[in-house]
Amino acid sequence: MKIEVNHVSKAYKDTKALDDVSFALSEPKIYGLLGRNGAGKTTFMEILSGHILASEGEILVDGEKPFDNQRLTESICLIKEGDNFKKDLKVKNVLKIYAYFYPTWDQKLADELIREYNLSLNAKVKTLSKGMASALGIIVGLASKAPITIFDEPYIGLDAAARKKFYDILLEEYEAEKRTIIFSTHLIDEVSLMFEEVLILQEGKLVLQEEADTLREHAYAVSGPIQDVEQFTSDKEVFQSKQLAGMMTAYVFGNMVQAESAGLTVESIPIQELMIYLTEKEGAARHVAS
Numbered sequence: 001m002k003i004e005v006n007h008v009s010k011a012y013k014d015t016k017a018l019d020d021v022s023f024a025l026s027e028p029k030i031y032g033l034l035g036r037n038g039a040g041k042t043t044f045m046e047i048l049s050g051h052i053l054a055s056e057g058e059i060l061v062d063g064e065k066p067f068d069n070q071r072l073t074e075s076i077c078l079i080k081e082g083d084n085f086k087k088d089l090k091v092k093n094v095l096k097i098y099a100y101f102y103p104t105w106d107q108k109l110a111d112e113l114i115r116e117y118n119l120s121l122n123a124k125v126k127t128l129s130k131g132m133a134s135a136l137g138i139i140v141g142l143a144s145k146a147p148i149t150i151f152d153e154p155y156i157g158l159d160a161a162a163r164k165k166f167y168d169i170l171l172e173e174y175e176a177e178k179r180t181i182i183f184s185t186h187l188i189d190e191v192s193l194m195f196e197e198v199l200i201l202q203e204g205k206l207v208l209q210e211e212a213d214t215l216r217e218h219a220y221a222v223s224g225p226i227q228d229v230e231q232f233t234s235d236k237e238v239f240q241s242k243q244l245a246g247m248m249t250a251y252v253f254g255n256m257v258q259a260e261s262a263g264l265t266v267e268s269i270p271i272q273e274l275m276i277y278l279t280e281k282e283g284a285a286r287h288v289a290s
C-alpha cells in the first residue's frame with residue numbers, strides 16, 4: 001500500500017507536533033521511524049492509523065484518507081507502547097476481537113506466539129505484567145498481517161531475550177510475506193540492521209529519509225590536518241565535525257574512495273552510531289531523499 005504524506009501539520013495548544021511534513025512510503029519495507037522524545041513520531045503514526053486528524057495537510061493510503069475509513073483501518077494495525085487493550089478482557093477475547101477485525105489475521109501464528117511468549121489465554125489484560133502486555137501487543141501486531149503494521153516502542157517491560165525473539169519472528173514473517181512495517185524505537189542499536197529505510201523526525205520536521213544501505217555505504221569519517229579536511233569537505237555534506245590539536249574529523253556523506261585518494265584517513269561509521277548521532281544531534285543535516 002502506498003502512503004503519501006502531504007504537508008502534514010498537527011498543532012496542539014502550544015505545540016506543533018508535526019510541522020509541514022511531506023514524504024512517501026511507496027513500497028512494502030521495514031521503515032525505521034526515529035527521533036528524540038517529542039519529535040512527532042507517535043503523532044504521525046496516529047494520523048496514519050486514522051485515530052486522529054491532521055490540523056493541515058493529509059495522509060493518503062492508496063489515495064484515500066484513513067480517518068473513519070473502515071476499508072483502510074482494517075489494513076492498518078498500530079501497536080503502541082502500552083494500553084493497547086481493554087483491561088477487563090481476557091487474552092483469548094482480545095485475540096478474538098482482532099481476528100474478527102483483520103481480514104488478514106493469521107490464527108496459526110497467533111497460537112504459536114502465545115505459546116512462545118507463554119501467555120495464558122484466560123488471563124485478564126489487567127493481570128498481565130508490563131512485559132506480558134507488550135508481548136500480547138506484539139502477537140496482535142504480527143498476527144494481524146495487516147499490510148501496514150506499525151510498532152511504536154512496543155516492548156516496554158520485555159527483557160532482551162524476549163525482544164530478540166520479537167525481532168527474529170518479525171524478520172521471518174516479513175521475509176515470508178513482505179508488508180509495510182513502520183518501527184519506532186529508541187533502542188536503535190538493537191534494531192538498526194533490520195531497517196531498510198530510515199526516517200528521522202526532529203521537532204516536528206522530517207530531517208532525513210534514506211535507504212539504510214545508502215547510509216551504510218556512504219557515511220564515513222574522514223580525519224587529517226584541519227586545513228586538508230576542511231578543503232576536502234568544502235563541497236560535501238558534513239553532518240558533524242570535531243577538532244583536536246590541529247587535527248580534524250568530519251563525518252560526511254559521499255564517496256569514500258575520493259577521501260582515500262586525498263590522503264586522508266577514512267573510516268566507515270556503523271549504522272547504529274550514525275542513526276544515534278543523527279537522532280541525538282540538534283540540527284542534523286537535512287538529507288531528504290527526493
Ligand SMILES: Nc1ncnc2c1ncn2[C@@H]1O[C@H](COP(=O)(O)OP(=O)(O)OP(=O)(O)O)[C@@H](O)[C@H]1O
Nearest residue numbers: 012015016017035036037038039040041042043044
Ligand atoms: N494529545 C496531546 N496534547 C498535547 N500535546 C501533545 C499531545 N500529543 C502529543 N503532544 C505533544 O506533541 C509533541 C510530539 O509528541 P509525539 O508523542 O508525537 O512525539 P514522539 O516523537 O512520539 O515522542 P516519544 O519518543 O517521546 O514517544 C510533544 O511535544 C508532545 O508533548
